[in-house]
Amino acid sequence: MLQRYKSHFKTTLLSLFRAPGYWVPTVLFPVMLYSMFGASVSNAAISSFVMASFCAYAVIGVGFYQFGVSIAQDRETSWERFQRVLPRVFWPKLLSRLFAAGIFALIAILLVVAAAEIMAKPSASAFAVIKMILVALAIVLPFSLFGVALGYWTSARAAVPIANMIFLPLAYLGGLWTHPSKLPEVIQKISEFTPTRHAAEILWAVIGEFPVPSTSIYWLAGYSALFALLAWFGYRRDEARRYG
Template sequence: MSELVVAHTRLLLLEQIRVPVGLLASALFPAISMVAFVVPFAGDDPKAATMAMGSLMFFGAMANSIINVSITVAQDREQAWNPYLRTLPAGPLPRFTGRILSTLAVTLVSVVPVLLVGIFLTEASITPLQLLLGLGVLLAGTVPFMLIGLFIGYVMAAKAAIGVSQVLFFPMAIVGGLLLPPQILPDFVEVVSPFVPTRGVAELLWAVTAGTTPDVVALISLACWTVVLAIAAAWAYRRDEGRRFS
């Protein structure tokens, strides 16, 4: 089984490398935003620069988790190869695990440009331990968003998945405080912000990298969202399996 997981992970990574548009977008857009908005306006403030660096690192990771996963899953469903794999004795687990591992690997690569901008062009201050903790939170924080991607990919066609994933992604990023500091968000947005999953991950990132105190409501909301999304993704998979193989 482990050999199959490695084979599927390698295959999915090669697919990403051969068509690197998604990886480039999730890596370069946050880095460009960092250079354009953080370096000139908050680059001299160590705490603000560190928080912004964490937010934009997660912005790229979140894009990869929602948009890339939803589109690739939906595209796989439209090809004959994927249903065939699901009928083999090994079942869907190797492919499923390979997708998760390849997504996490791409996530780690996508955050490097933002990290480099933060370290060399701002006063962001982060120790090696804080960086490791931040990367751990980043990877764990992508889980609910991969679940969103899986849900969209299993219930929608590829063309629909492209639009829906993008429509969901940007509002969650904005409301969650990834592009603007929470303290300058409009009042009505600040009220809603703790209840979106992006804010919970951001709070954890800010806590481990910048030493802030996380919002308890946002953390509880993140945990609830993760459970609900896991149930929704499992239902979507079973629904798709029932339609194809029953």
């Protein structure tokens, strides 16, 4: 029944867009950071990579917060409890959330790209930029799963502080703000194991038009599987605790 999916997509998007206090900061934050710290690079080639880094930062942030925080907060409401008795509600709800995360991520990336084109004039071709945007959107998925897992393993009150404690270090370790080669040596070593680093590696390859390193794809696929598993167990645990 397509109708269910349509209704959930519609109401999820309406709920979010009608709360500008939520979505405006979410989509503006990456472009603001980029404008302050990323746009000053004068080398046109390097500025392409910096733009890609901030795009990675944007999609990861949206996927992580849009999912992690909102699931943790919603599942404690009585409206959420009511929806559990509706037939066939699980997938339309989950997919509409993912869809909403994708839309917000797209807006956030487009803002970063626009700011870059105006201020830093990166050398990357239009084709490479479009490809990078599409690949960046795909990266929403693993980090959304990470968000879902976090949402189910934390309480509504703890979700935001915990998400910050995980997301900000991961962005730094992954080299999204400073190129990994400029990080302290120990941090460089750790960087190679983070999901954020591998997401960035993929986007750098796309924007620089060189082959995407397969190790990064494996790492990210591995992380996706791990996050999906954590999300699933978190969900089961929550079900058992609430309704067992």
